[in-house]
Amino acid sequence: MPQRAGMPTQTRIILGVLLLAALIVPLLGQPYYTKLVSRMAIYAIAALSLDLLVGYAGLVSFGHAAFFGIGVYCAGLLPMVGIDQAWIIVPAAIACAALYGLFSGAVSLRASGLYFIFITLAFAEMMFYVAQGLRMFGGDDGFRLPRPTQLMAGLSLGNPVVLAYTMLVTLVIAIYVARRITGSHFGRVVIAARDNETKLRAIGLSPYPYRLTLYVIASALCAVAGVGFANLVEYASPASMSWVVSGEMLFMVILGSAATVIGPVLGAVVFVGLETVLSSLTEHWLFWLGLILVLRVLLLRHGLYGLLSGRGQR
Amino acid sequence: MSAQPEPLLELRGLVKRFGALVVTDGLSLSVAPGELHALIGPNGAGKSCLIAQVTGELTPDEGEVRLRGERINALSVPQRARRGLARAYQVPRLFGSLSAIENASVAEMARAGSGSRLWHAASDDRDLAIASLSALQRVGLGDIDNRVAAQLSHGEKRLLELAMGFAADPALLLLDEPLAGLGLADSAAMVELLRSLKGRYGILLVEHDVEAVFSLADRVSVLVGGRLIASGTPDEIKADANVRSAYLGEGGA
Numbered sequence: 001m002p003q004r005a006g007m008p009t010q011t012r013i014i015l016g017v018l019l020l021a022a023l024i025v026p027l028l029g030q031p032y033y034t035k036l037v038s039r040m041a042i043y044a045i046a047a048l049s050l051d052l053l054v055g056y057a058g059l060v061s062f063g064h065a066a067f068f069g070i071g072v073y074c075a076g077l078l079p080m081v082g083i084d085q086a087w088i089i090v091p092a093a094i095a096c097a098a099l100y101g102l103f104s105g106a107v108s109l110r111a112s113g114l115y116f117i118f119i120t121l122a123f124a125e126m127m128f129y130v131a132q133g134l135r136m137f138g139g140d141d142g143f144r145l146p147r148p149t150q151l152m153a154g155l156s157l158g159n160p161v162v163l164a165y166t167m168l169v170t171l172v173i174a175i176y177v178a179r180r181i182t183g184s185h186f187g188r189v190v191i192a193a194r195d196n197e198t199k200l201r202a203i204g205l206s207p208y209p210y211r212l213t214l215y216v217i218a219s220a221l222c223a224v225a226g227v228g229f230a231n232l233v234e235y236a237s238p239a240s241m242s243w244v245v246s247g248e249m250l251f252m253v254i255l256g257s258a259a260t261v262i263g264p265v266l267g268a269v270v271f272v273g274l275e276t277v278l279s280s281l282t283e284h285w286l287f288w289l290g291l292i293l294v295l296r297v298l299l300l301r302h303g304l305y306g307l308l309s310g311r312g313q314r
Numbered sequence: 315m316s317a318q319p320e321p322l323l324e325l326r327g328l329v330k331r332f333g334a335l336v337v338t339d340g341l342s343l344s345v346a347p348g349e350l351h352a353l354i355g356p357n358g359a360g361k362s363c364l365i366a367q368v369t370g371e372l373t374p375d376e377g378e379v380r381l382r383g384e385r386i387n388a389l390s391v392p393q394r395a396r397r398g399l400a401r402a403y404q405v406p407r408l409f410g411s412l413s414a415i416e417n418a419s420v421a422e423m424a425r426a427g428s429g430s431r432l433w434h435a436a437s438d439d440r441d442l443a444i445a446s447l448s449a450l451q452r453v454g455l456g457d458i459d460n461r462v463a464a465q466l467s468h469g470e471k472r473l474l475e476l477a478m479g480f481a482a483d484p485a486l487l488l489l490d491e492p493l494a495g496l497g498l499a500d501s502a503a504m505v506e507l508l509r510s511l512k513g514r515y516g517i518l519l520v521e522h523d524v525e526a527v528f529s530l531a532d533r534v535s536v537l538v539g540g541r542l543i544a545s546g547t548p549d550e551i552k553a554d555a556n557v558r559s560a561y562l563g564e565g566g567a
Contacts, residue, residue: 185423185431185439188412192420195409202369202407203482204395204424213432 011309015262018269019168026164034160035232040272041167042228045174047252047264049221054250055259056182057214058194059109062117063124064249066104067097067219069131069241071226076236077137079147086149086157086227093223100127101219105212124246131238142237149231157231167228171265174221178261181217190214251289255296257303266304320383322347322516323368323486328377330363330540337363338374339540345486350508350517352527355537356560361520362404364537365488368518369401370394381486395424398485400478402492406471410464414455414474417463418446421481449481450474453507469500476507486516493523505530528552536560 022041026034046068053059074093083089104123111119137143148158157163181187193200193207200207230236239245248271256267274292278285300307321344330338337360345351353361366372368379370391379386386394395401409417419436422445423429436442450456453473458466463474472492479487492508493501505526511517512530521527527534528548535545536557544554551557 180433180435183435183437184433185428185436185442188416188420188436189423189429191412192409192417195411196407198371199403199407199409200420201391202395202401202403203421203478204392205420205429206390206392210429213430 008309011262011305014308019172022164022168026161031160034164036272036276038160038164038167038228038232040269041164041171042225042232043249043252043268043272044171044265045167045225045228046222047249047256047268048171048174048178048261049218049225050249051253051258051261051264052178052182052214052218052221054253055264056187056194057190057211059211059215060117060250061108061120061215061218062243062246062250063104063120063122064218064222065241065243065245066124066127067101067222068226068229068245068249069127069238070097070100071223071228072230072236072240073131073226074223075149075227075230076143076145079145079149084147084150086151089149090224090227093227094220097223097226098216098220101216102212105215105219109208109211109215121243121246124241124243128238128241128243131241138237140238142235142239145230145234145236148234149227157228158234163228163231170224170228174224175261175265177221181214182261186210186213251293255293255304257300257305260303260305263303263305266308270304320347321345321380322349322382323518324378324380324383325364325368326378326380328364328367328374328379330360330367330372330374337540338367341377341537341540341542343535343542343545345516345518347485347516348513349532350512350519350530351533351535352519352521352531353535353537354521354524354527359537360540361537362490365401365490365518365520368394368488369399395482398483399488400480400482400484400486401488402472402475402479402490404490404494406468406475408463408466408471408474408478411462413460413462414466414470414477415443415446415450415459417474418449418477418481419443421478422446422449425482446481449477452480453477454503469496469504472496472500472504473507484515486518487511489517489519489521491521492519493521493526501526 022037025037050061050064053061071093074096075089078084078089078092108116108119108123132140148156150156151162151166155162157166189205189210193210197207226240229240252267252271253264255271256265257263274289278288296303323345325341325343328338328341341364355361363372367374370389381397381399386397409420419442422442428442447456447459450459453476455470455473455477458470463471466474492504496504508530519531531548533546534548534551535542536551538560543560544551544557
């Protein structure tokens with residue numbers, strides 16, 4: 001299942017072209033497409049963080065949107081107390097998500113399989129209802145971002161071009177971090193725990209601390225995507241942490257191929273692209289999206305990543 | 315028990331029940347350092363349950379498990395492994411998506427305590443690669459280091475599991491039917507490998523192949539219905555009338 005070897009040249013070229021396109025689009029002065037690039041990059045970061053759990057650790061979390069939402073609310077709430085600098089908001093989002101990840105992960109990682117899926121879902125729903133209960137912040141409806149997040153030197157994430165480039169840079173950093181972690185000693189132990197937990201114990205390692213560490217990292221990474229998302233839609237609402245969003249992230253991971261880092265990035269790009277195209281063509285776009293996922297599972301053994309790197313049609 | 319001053323592994327009065335079923339019934343046995351102690355017995359005698367109580371996967375209801383004199387009843391599986399227990403399973407358990415050398419490397423990381431390194435590429439760690447490769451070479455798998463574990467033959471999987479045991483630098487090997495499912499050639503090679511391990515590790519060997527057991531073991535214990543009905547040198551066991559009727563059968567030995 002994992003593709004641990006270096007990327008084939010073909011894949012590198014396609015990724016290079018994609019990145020180049022993403023870098024050029026914001027220069028065209030079309031805010032609609034610039035925002036589309038941001039959206040793809042943001043979901044790519046989120047899907048990539050989920051892939052650390054689903055792909056590498058074999059931990060199917062159905063509550064990853066909770067951490068996305070934590071990022072959204074940090075970007076939305078902190079400006080209300082006069083804090084709008086990215087260098088405070090982003091670390092704050094990371095810290096909050098890491099804390100909630102530590103707490104919810106410590107509990108949910110006691111379970112496995114189906115139980116793990118449902119406990120993660122339950123923890124995300126808890127956050128959802130907390131956000132919904134914030135009456136002074138719009139409750140169910142959420143609230144408009146009082147002020148976009150400010151980078152240094154007068155650059156604001158409220159500017160679509162600045163946001164697009166910021167999220168692209170963040171995505172590249174996230175890919176680098178994910179590849180470092182999954183290729184490390186730690187990453188190898190995480191994969192070993194996925195492959196055979198009993199064996200890992202028998203050679204003297206308990207999987208729990210490794211999984212919990214990874215869970216916290218994935219949570220923190222997803223919150224960074226959430227900060228970007230709040231600036232993209234200029235809005236913070238409980239919908240950003242609903243189970244639907246968790247499901248969409250899983251969709252992207254599976255579409256692209258789990259345990260590849262790059263696969264989920266492609267999955268997110270294609271998902272957002274399809275969503276945009278299909279929803280403009282038909283109101284039944286979700287049906288077609290679902291059909292595409294079914295076809296991917298039936299036809300492409302290694303997802304979009306496999307298709308691109310020329311391996312594994314089923 | 316025999317007069318060994320300090321046995322490597324000592325089981326005292328072990329009892330394990332599942333409801334009304336007693337799978338281990340007041341069992342005591344020991345493995346001296348460097349000794350190969352074989353455990354034989356018919357199917358359902360409780361051999362695998364006994365191994366599981368030594369490794370910590372099962373908790374005995376009564377009695378003691380001692381490693382180098384230390385009572386380890388309350389220790390978890392990983393804790394016991396770190397104190398020097400290495401186990402090979404009846405059906406080899408491996409990390410299927412990792413290559414042979416990566417499998418060995420995980421055991422080496424467990425020993426060296428380097429598994430928590432988050433940032434440095436495991437593939438660039440020379441010390442790790444050298445230690446892992448030498449573990450593979452000890453079982454003759456040095457030339458298949460890059461093959462994915464799931465694609466290895468049954469015999470190779472067995473050997474890889476042993477290599478992982480060596481990488482962890484154990485004191486006691488618990489081998490659960492290492493010859494099961496092997497072809498003639500593989501089986502003979504495994505017997506030779508086991509012979510080469512004698513003296514270096516304490517070994518508790520569970521095996522159905524009586525001929526191999528009698529040629530390898532320093533001591534043989536016969537387990538029937540959760541109890542030891544005999545324990546002694548291979549020659550004593552071969553001559554034991556109880557054993558012949560209970561297990562070896564008329565044409566045995």
